[in-house]
Amino acid sequence: MKMTFRWFGRDDQIPLTYMKQIPGMTGVVGGIFHIPAGEDWPEADVRQLFEQTKNANLSLDVIESVNVHEDIKLGLPTRDQYIENYKSTLRTLSKYGVKVVVYNFMPIFDWTRSDLAMPLEDQSTVLAYARDQIENVDPNEMIERILNESKGHAMPGWEPERLTQIAKLFEQYEGMTEDRLFENLVYFLEQVVPVAKECDIRLAIHPDDPPWSVFGLPRIVKNEADLDRIIEAVDEPENGLALCSGSLGANRDNQLNRIFEKFIMMDRVPFIHIRNVAHLENGDFHEVAHKDSSGSVDVVGLIKVLHKHQFNGYLRPDHGRMIWGEDGRPGYGLYDRALGAVYMQGIWDSLEEE
Numbered sequence: 254m255k256m257t258f259r260w261f262g263r264d265d266q267i268p269l270t271y272m273k274q275i276p277g278m279t280g281v282v283g284g285i286f287h288i289p290a291g292e293d294w295p296e297a298d299v300r301q302l303f304e305q306t307k308n309a310n311l312s313l314d315v316i317e318s319v320n321v322h323e324d325i326k327l328g329l330p331t332r333d334q335y336i337e338n339y340k341s342t343l344r345t346l347s348k349y350g351v352k353v354v355v356y357n358f359m360p361i362f363d364w365t366r367s368d369l370a371m372p373l374e375d376q377s378t379v380l381a382y383a384r385d386q387i388e389n390v391d392p393n394e395m396i397e398r399i400l401n402e403s404k405g406h407a408m409p410g411w412e413p414e415r416l417t418q419i420a421k422l423f424e425q426y427e428g429m430t431e432d433r434l435f436e437n438l439v440y441f442l443e444q445v446v447p448v449a450k451e452c453d454i455r456l457a458i459h460p461d462d463p464p465w466s467v468f469g470l471p472r473i474v475k476n477e478a479d480l481d482r483i484i485e486a487v488d489e490p491e492n493g494l495a496l497c498s499g500s501l502g503a504n505r506d507n508q509l510n511r512i513f514e515k516f517i518m519m520d521r522v523p524f525i526h527i528r529n530v531a532h533l534e535n536g537d538f539h540e541v542a543h544k545d546s547s548g549s550v551d552v553v554g555l556i557k558v559l560h561k562h563q564f565n566g567y568l569r570p571d572h573g574r575m576i577w578g579e580d581g582r583p584g585y586g587l588y589d590r591a592l593g594a595v596y597m598q599g600i601w602d603s604l605e606e607e
């Protein structure tokens with residue numbers, strides 16, 4: 254496995270040198286966050302990104318994410334232009350050696366949480382999801398809370414320019430079924446996968462977070478059956494998955510070890526996020542440290558699966574806690590993610606010894 258670390262480019266307060274200092278860190282997972290979804294990424298911005306990582310002696314093989322414009326998800330006639338832009342962006346990225354491009358297909362909202370800084374017993378803080386604070390409230394209320402709690406940090410997936418159009422977006426999604434959303438995903442994949450193939454890039458869809466319908470919006474990347482349907486629809490290795498133990502693991506019915514092993518054996522998993530979550534009795538969940546015993550995800554078991562199949566793709570520690578007084582982007586502080594990266598490598602190394 255190749256250990257990587259998410260980097261927010263010019264918006265990131267953590268220097269690349271610090272990331273490089275984490276033992277075993279081979280590269281960063283980057284993106285361009287000031288360009289709205291749907292636009293073609295200018296080569297000058299891409300080149301700059303690469304020069305920065307090269308100077309820091311880190312690879313930039315994974316881009317997370319090239320976001321999919323809502324018109325593509327909605328299946329509007331205007332989608333074709335946005336799909337052309339997507340192809341063009343893939344071609345630009347391939348010039349710089351990008352191997353994996355992550356995206357998601359969640360309507361309107363990227364990930365959803367009720368609290369970005371829920372204190373744990375040890376006074377660290379984490380992202381949390383309380384059903385009654387999300388599933389029974391007006392989406393605008395939730396948006397306001399998230400933006401207030403982000404303390405000025407740009408939150409991936411929560412770009413303000415998108416959120417100002419929220420009422421209109423909800424109108425547009427009225428009557429949208431899972432099947433129609435899925436058809437729109439397939440339409441997108443049928444066009445971009447051949448270009449990805451030409452470019453030697455693997456696309457990797459990130460699961461829905463949380464993996465169930467929120468605010469009545471359809472969701473189609475929730476479980477093993479959904480993942481099966483997606484990879485079968487366009488049966489090419491370039492149509493891949495970004496398996497995320499935190500997103501899929503928020504639903505206790507998802508058998509993570511089985512899902513990971515199955516799709517890794519099919520060679521459809523170019524990229525993995527590992528994070529741990531703790532489930533509460535009432536179905537709520539919150540994030541915790543990566544250590545296996547901290548939560549409900551069998552982190553040791555997952556690394557065992559990766560090791561058993563000598564997983565050669567990219568992996569990154571997903572959200573961590575905020576610890577040691579760090580004032581960072583919620584979920585993306587330096588310290589706890591670094592601990593997670595080293596913890597996972599410790600498990601891997603001990604398996605190598607056996």
Ligand SMILES: [Mn+2]
Nearest residue numbers: 497500526571
């Ligand atoms: Mn994830």
